[in-house]
Amino acid sequence: MFHTSEAPSAIFMPKIEYCTSLLTEPVVLSNCFVRSIKLGCPAIGLLGRVMDLQPTWIFSKAGLIALCPDGETAIDSALNDLKNWGYLEIEAKMPNENPTGRIQTIYKFYEYSAKDTSISKYDYELETFTVDNAVFNRVKKVDNFTIISSKLLRNKEIPDKLLGFLLKVLSLPDYWHFSMSGLKAICKEGKTAVHNAVNKLIDMGYLVCTKLLSNESMNNHFEYVYSFFDDPISKERVEEVEAETRCKAITVREGGRAKPAVSSTAEKQEVENPYLDKPYSECSSENG
Numbered sequence: 339m340f341h342t343s344e345a346p347s348a349i350f351m352p353k354i355e356y357c358t359s360l361l362t363e364p365v366v367l368s369n370c371f372v373r374s375i376k377l378g379c380p381a382i383g384l385l386g387r388v389m390d391l392q393p394t395w396i397f398s399k400a401g402l403i404a405l406c407p408d409g410e411t412a413i414d415s416a417l418n419d420l421k422n423w424g425y426l427e428i429e430a431k432m433p434n435e436n437p438t439g440r441i442q443t444i445y446k447f448y449e450y451s452a453k454d455t456s457i458s459k460y461d462y463e464l465e466t467f468t469v470d471n472a473v474f475n476r477v478k479k480v481d482n483f484t485i486i487s488s489k490l491l492r493n494k495e496i497p498d499k500l501l502g503f504l505l506k507v508l509s510l511p512d513y514w515h516f517s518m519s520g521l522k523a524i525c526k527e528g529k530t531a532v533h534n535a536v537n538k539l540i541d542m543g544y545l546v547c548t549k550l551l552s553n554e555s556m557n558n559h560f561e562y563v564y565s566f567f568d569d570p571i572s573k574e575r576v577e578e579v580e581a582e583t584r585c586k587a588i589t590v591r592e593g594g595r596a597k598p599a600v601s602s603t604a605e606k607q608e609v610e611n612p613y614l615d616k617p618y619s620e621c622s623s624e625n626g
Contacts, residue, residue: 363488375456379502381419397472424451543570
């Protein structure tokens with residue numbers, strides 16, 4: 339069950355623990371498509387999977403369906419979303435252009451699209467990789483990227499819509515102040531869909547929600563801390579994370595000065611520009 343709180347906050351645990359899960363097979367994804375507000379989470383999740391495909395993988399829609407539990411209708415919808423916003427081009431190669439003598443469909447995927455007005459425009463360089471019937475145009479990673487475990491992208495049990503939502507959350511900067519209104523502002527989906535995604539991630543072990551009592555938080559009121567993982571954790575580990583989070587919160591409270599209690603309406607994510615390049619403490623004067 340999703341829990342509301344007076345002062346939502348978040349600890350992005352993957353920024354700490356995620357290094358161990360990435361030692362073997364890290365995948366670097368461009369934040370251009372991950373942070374898109376025009377793309378729905380299913381399209382973001384699908385494109386993330388596609389960008390992790392191995393050179394030997396023979397591209398097909400049937401193969402994409404086999405990679406996740408979404409089904410053909412959902413895959414078609416995600417592909418159309420990518421096509422509409424310039425992250426996918428589909429071309430037909432005629433029989434006289436194909437050694438097999440048959441019509442062949444070529445899929446060209448892009449990590450960046452100038453058509454997407456929800457992302458910042460910047461100079462970039464594309465690296466192109468070609469397989470039998472697909473072309474992958476990846477942004478050369480200099481900055482503006484997120485490192486993700488390939489284990490997450492290859493998990494066939496997590497739907498694309500949850501994968502896309504989780505990729506978006508994991509791409510957020512460390513100073514981003516977690517709130518449901520903030521998440522809604524950076525997702526194409528509505529409030530109910532965002533809440534459902536949070537609930538499902540908790541159920542699947544990708545998210546731990548820890549409730550802090552008023553005498554444990556810096557704000558002197560009940561508070562929830564959200565810890566996200568790119569590798570699902572066990573129920574036993576959930577209990578450990580909750581204990582660790584509570585211990586850290588108490589340590590911070592005792593080492594600093596607890597803030598005066600504030601109402602829930604006084605703490606909201608600034609959503610005019612949810613990806614501000616300055617710390618949250620500087621860009622939100624409401625949370626004094």
